Amino acid sequence: MKIETVEAVTFRHTTNTVRDSDGHGHPGPVSDTKSCLLVITCGDGSQGRVICRTGDVREALLERFVRPNLIGQDPLATERLWYAVYKWQRLSGGEMTDRALAAVDLALWDLKGKVCGQPVWKLLGGYRPKILAYGSTMCGDDLEGGLATPEDYARFAEWMIGRGYKAVKLHGWMPPVPGAPDVRMDYRACAAVREAVGPDIPLMLDPHHFYSRTDTLWLANKLAELDYRWMEEPMEEASISSFKWLTANTDLNILGPETMTGKHWTRAEWVKHDACDLVRAGVWDVGGIGPAMKIANMAESFHMSCEMHGTGAGNLAVALAIPNTSFYERGLIHPFIDYDEPKEYQNRIDDEMDADGYVHGREVPGLGQDLNMDYIEANRVND
Numbered sequence: 468m469k470i471e472t473v474e475a476v477t478f479r480h481t482t483n484t485v486r487d488s489d490g491h492g493h494p495g496p497v498s499d500t501k502s503c504l505l506v507i508t509c510g511d512g513s514q515g516r517v518i519c520r521t522g523d524v525r526e527a528l529l530e531r532f533v534r535p536n537l538i539g540q541d542p543l544a545t546e547r548l549w550y551a552v553y554k555w556q557r558l559s560g561g562e563m564t565d566r567a568l569a570a571v572d573l574a575l576w577d578l579k580g581k582v583c584g585q586p587v588w589k590l591l592g593g594y595r596p597k598i599l600a601y602g603s604t605m606c607g608d609d610l611e612g613g614l615a616t617p618e619d620y621a622r623f624a625e626w627m628i629g630r631g632y633k634a635v636k637l638h639g640w641m642p643p644v645p646g647a648p649d650v651r652m653d654y655r656a657c658a659a660v661r662e663a664v665g666p667d668i669p670l671m672l673d674p675h676h677f678y679s680r681t682d683t684l685w686l687a688n689k690l691a692e693l694d695y696r697w698m699e700e701p702m703e704e705a706s707i708s709s710f711k712w713l714t715a716n717t718d719l720n721i722l723g724p725e726t727m728t729g730k731h732w733t734r735a736e737w738v739k740h741d742a743c744d745l746v747r748a749g750v751w752d753v754g755g756i757g758p759a760m761k762i763a764n765m766a767e768s769f770h771m772s773c774e775m776h777g778t779g780a781g782n783l784a785v786a787l788a789i790p791n792t793s794f795y796e797r798g799l800i801h802p803f804i805d806y807d808e809p810k811e812y813q814n815r816i817d818d819e820m821d822a823d824g825y826v827h828g829r830e831v832p833g834l835g836q837d838l839n840m841d842y843i844e845a846n847r848v849n850d
Contacts, residue, residue, distance in 0.1 A: 468582070472507070473537055479848055480812055483498075487643055489642050489643060494608075502518055503520065515577035523569075565728065572754065586829060587835070591787075597828065600826050602630070602798060607647070607656065613801065634670070684716060687701070687717040695719060697720040705727065710724075711741055723743045725752065730753045745772045746762060747774055750779075760788070817837075
């Protein structure tokens with residue numbers, strides 16, 4: 468069995484999320500957008516699929532970097548194929564991004580699961596069949612009744628606990644929201660949420676990502692007083708020295724790195740230099756499932772937790788596969804958006820959550836995505 472084709476299917480659908488000038492998502496009017504379905508097909512008809520952004524799997528990128536390394540190859544050799552595509556990154560002029568590499572890796576793992584007749588989370592280790600989710604809010608905004616005030620965050624946190632979440636993570640106010648960034652604004656929201664949910668609910672903060680050392684340390688120490696579980700990415704992550712300094716000077720757990728390039732190699736350097744207390748990994752940040760698993764295994768060797776960044780079938784598969792993670796990140800969620808409603812191209816969302824706050828691994832081969840292929844085919848776009 469060999470890989471025969473690699474195709475990206477662009478299709479139209481609607482969205483109720485808009486991006487501000489700094490790239491943060493907020494609720495907005497329903498509008499048209501496009502996504503891609505990356506499909507890797509073998510000679511026997513077996514297929515691996517994953518939904519991704521259109522820019523991640525452009526035709527020119529597939530033709531130059533992906534197809535030459537995949538077509539004619541054994542689809543089960545996921546590690547060898549990952550390295551074959553990865554090594555093009557260095558001289559790709561920045562075209563072969565980690566997100567592009569992750570899309571290829573995820574489609575290959577979906578294919579591998581289907582060929583083997585097993586869920587990916589079990590092929591990776593299958594440590595647990597279900598995992599508690601934390602509710603991860605959108606960034607703060609200036610929408611009336613949204614996430615515009617500390618009281619808004621507190622009310623929404625109470626709703627999340629009522630929905631079944633056993634932990635909550637806030638994303639603070641970030642530019643271009645008026646008044647942001649401001650560590651005191653972030654702190655007031657965090658304090659309001661702690662008062663609303665009580666002392667026993669784990670709370671976390673993802674603040675503005677470019678605070679100074681002094682602002683970051685002030686906020687970290689205030690969050691430690693509120694018994695927050697962690698803070699992530701409060702400064703530019705290229706400065707590992709700043710995070711080493713922060714970790715040494717606060718009792719609050721620091722989680723990272725999140726968006727810093729370098730995959731598992733960078734995370735290993737952060738651990739070696741004591742720049743974090745918990746390690747961050749997300750399949751779309753580090754180039755796929757393979758690197759994410761290496762990060763988790765490395766962290767386990769140092770008795771450290773590896774917390775997965777982001778929602779989706781790939782991150783869920785890794786979270787279910789490993790012993791050293793505490794939650795699955797479910798979001799981003801907002802009072803104005805029904806997170807549980809499937810998108811038009813889904814028969815059901817990737818991470819349905821029960822009333823007790825658990826997301827369960829699906830007992831189906833592959834990543835477990837339930838896609839509405841009829842919708843995707845009917846809304847194809849010929850770019």
